[in-house]
Amino acid sequence: MTEIVTAAMLVIGDEILSGRTKDKNIGHLADIMTAVGIDLKEVRIVPDEEDEIVAAVNAVRARYTYVFTTGGIGPTHDDITADSIAKAFGVPCEYDARAYAMMEANYAGRGLEFTEARKRMARMPRGAEHIDNPVSLAPGFRVENVHVMAGVPSIFQAMLDNVVPTLKTGAKMLSATVHCPFGEGAIGGPLGEIQKAHPDTVIGSYPKYADGKFWTELVVRARTQAALDSARAAVEAMVAAQGR
Amino acid sequence: MTEIVTAAMLVIGDEILSGRTKDKNIGHLADIMTAVGIDLKEVRIVPDEEDEIVAAVNAVRARYTYVFTTGGIGPTHDDITADSIAKAFGVPCEYDARAYAMMEANYAGRGLEFTEARKRMARMPRGAEHIDNPVSLAPGFRVENVHVMAGVPSIFQAMLDNVVPTLKTGAKMLSATVHCPFGEGAIGGPLGEIQKAHPDTVIGSYPKYADGKFWTELVVRARTQAALDSARAAVEAMVAAQGR
Numbered sequence: 148m149t150e151i152v153t154a155a156m157l158v159i160g161d162e163i164l165s166g167r168t169k170d171k172n173i174g175h176l177a178d179i180m181t182a183v184g185i186d187l188k189e190v191r192i193v194p195d196e197e198d199e200i201v202a203a204v205n206a207v208r209a210r211y212t213y214v215f216t217t218g219g220i221g222p223t224h225d226d227i228t229a230d231s232i233a234k235a236f237g238v239p240c241e242y243d244a245r246a247y248a249m250m251e252a253n254y255a256g257r258g259l260e261f262t263e264a265r266k267r268m269a270r271m272p273r274g275a276e277h278i279d280n281p282v283s284l285a286p287g288f289r290v291e292n293v294h295v296m297a298g299v300p301s302i303f304q305a306m307l308d309n310v311v312p313t314l315k316t317g318a319k320m321l322s323a324t325v326h327c328p329f330g331e332g333a334i335g336g337p338l339g340e341i342q343k344a345h346p347d348t349v350i351g352s353y354p355k356y357a358d359g360k361f362w363t364e365l366v367v368r369a370r371t372q373a374a375l376d377s378a379r380a381a382v383e384a385m386v387a388a389q390g391r
Numbered sequence: 392m393t394e395i396v397t398a399a400m401l402v403i404g405d406e407i408l409s410g411r412t413k414d415k416n417i418g419h420l421a422d423i424m425t426a427v428g429i430d431l432k433e434v435r436i437v438p439d440e441e442d443e444i445v446a447a448v449n450a451v452r453a454r455y456t457y458v459f460t461t462g463g464i465g466p467t468h469d470d471i472t473a474d475s476i477a478k479a480f481g482v483p484c485e486y487d488a489r490a491y492a493m494m495e496a497n498y499a500g501r502g503l504e505f506t507e508a509r510k511r512m513a514r515m516p517r518g519a520e521h522i523d524n525p526v527s528l529a530p531g532f533r534v535e536n537v538h539v540m541a542g543v544p545s546i547f548q549a550m551l552d553n554v555v556p557t558l559k560t561g562a563k564m565l566s567a568t569v570h571c572p573f574g575e576g577a578i579g580g581p582l583g584e585i586q587k588a589h590p591d592t593v594i595g596s597y598p599k600y601a602d603g604k605f606w607t608e609l610v611v612r613a614r615t616q617a618a619l620d621s622a623r624a625a626v627e628a629m630v631a632a633q634g635r
Contacts, residue, residue, distance in 0.1 A: 161595055162595055163417075163421070163434075164421055164430075164431045165425050165566075165612075166418055166419075166420075166422035166423075166424070166431075167566075167597075169418040170418070173407075176410075177410030178410035179410075181410050181411075186408075187408045188443075189408075189437060190402075190407075190408070190436035191434065191435050191436075192435075194432060195595075199432075199433070221575050221596070222575045222576045223575050223578075223582055224582060224583035224587075224596075225586075225593075225595055226596075259576075262579065263580045264575065264576050264578070264580045264583070265576035267579065299598055299599070299600050301601075302600065320409075331467050332466045332506055332509035332512070333508070335466035335467040335468070335506065335507070335508025335509070336507045338468060338508075339467065339468035339508070342469075349469075350468075351469055352465070352467035352469055353412060354465050355543070356527065356543050356545060357545075366406070366411065
């Protein structure tokens with residue numbers, strides 16, 4: 148049997164919690180994880196506070212195969228993710244020689260001062276490995292199973308593209324969607340019976356509502372095609388029977 | 392001094408974690424909380440699994456003034472929020488007499504069967520108070536400081552409109568945004584000094600990136616106008632000095 152691979156995500160930043168910035172990274176990571184067969188099991192949005200970040204990282208890194216973080220790795224005083232990750236792992240946060248040299252050369256080449264603020268972006272927990280940043284150079288990093296990436300969506304996505312090929316992936320969850328023109332109240336009972344009869348699947352029911360009318364999308368998920376097909380057929384028959 | 396009022400949000404649903412549905416409720420709640428002076432301190436997205444929901448509810452309800460949940464209160468087998476909240480509080484989950492009677496009368500009036508699935512939506516933890524649902528009738532509910540609402544955005548928003556007037560609100564966080572045409576690397580150092588000199592404010596730096604160019608939005612937040620004005624003036628002077 149193929150291994151189940153799990154993941155959690157930490158979104159770090161006061162601006163998400165205040166509503167000032169609307170997160171665009173959760174949905175993207177969720178899509179990518181589903182595509183490669185990793186089960187995203189939990190997401191937490193935490194403020195720019197060291198104790199909160201440390202507690203959240205330690206809570207999830209022990210439970211899941213992988214952890215992905217976004218946010219808080221820029222050059223300003225409120226970017227405390229690198230320090231917090233180092234603290235969570237009990238290692239020093241320090242200039243990474245390779246990141247420092249690479250950034251120093253880059254800024255020199257552009258005639259820009261390598262300010263203290265910019266130098267902050269070369270700081271990582273000791274022993275961290277780089278996650279390349281093809282957009283704006285300053286790398287993300289990985290410590291054990293924790294992947295630390297930028298919050299700016301275009302940079303996060305580029306970093307994640309570099310991370311995904313390094314991950315072990317699990318049995319892909321197959322899925323099939325059955326459109327149901329009836330509300331959940333009409334089909335909830337028989338749908339529950341179908342779920343019971345197909346324990347090797349997960350059947351989700353997603354209510355939709357607009358213009359005073361309910362309808363439902365029924366999603367069957369399974370790790371084998373046979374299980375998927377069997378449950379899908381049962382759901383389709385049930386919906387057809389409702390329409391009679 | 393005005394009290395600080397805090398909140399956490401739980402988004403309940405496999406469909407958010409799989410990427411199939413993109414959450415629209417976090418940003419809305421965050422905006423509303425900020426508008427009324429409640430600090431949203433944490434958000435967790437958890438799967439449709441009882442143990443996970445119970446653990447998350449119990450973790451956050453003890454820490455924050457209020458908890459708001461979305462999702463999992465519909466009529467289908469995968470809607471397990473009511474049972475999970477009851478379990479978290481150690482009370483039975485049962486038909487609420489008033490919700491049951493109201494829904495029974497409504498379905499009868501529309502000539503629809505009051506199916507077992509629809510009856511599920513009248514189940515609540517014993518002692519829960521209703522949160523009215525002007526969109527589709529079936530109520531949300533409150534147990535102590537935990538407010539349980541629907542996941543469909545239009546219904547969630549309508550329920551939240553009914554909840555907000557019942558909440559005690561804190562000192563509103565005032566904010567001022569200073570546009571900065573430079574990247575964080577240029578202004579990170581002096582901005583950190585301004586933060587140190589204005590400890591009664593929270594100064595956030597939000598990097599923006601597009602078309603190969605960085606700029607920054609600097610946001611000063613404070614609970615008094617005097618503190619806000621003083622820090623804002625310092626940030627504006629710093630940005631102007633960079634441009635010289």
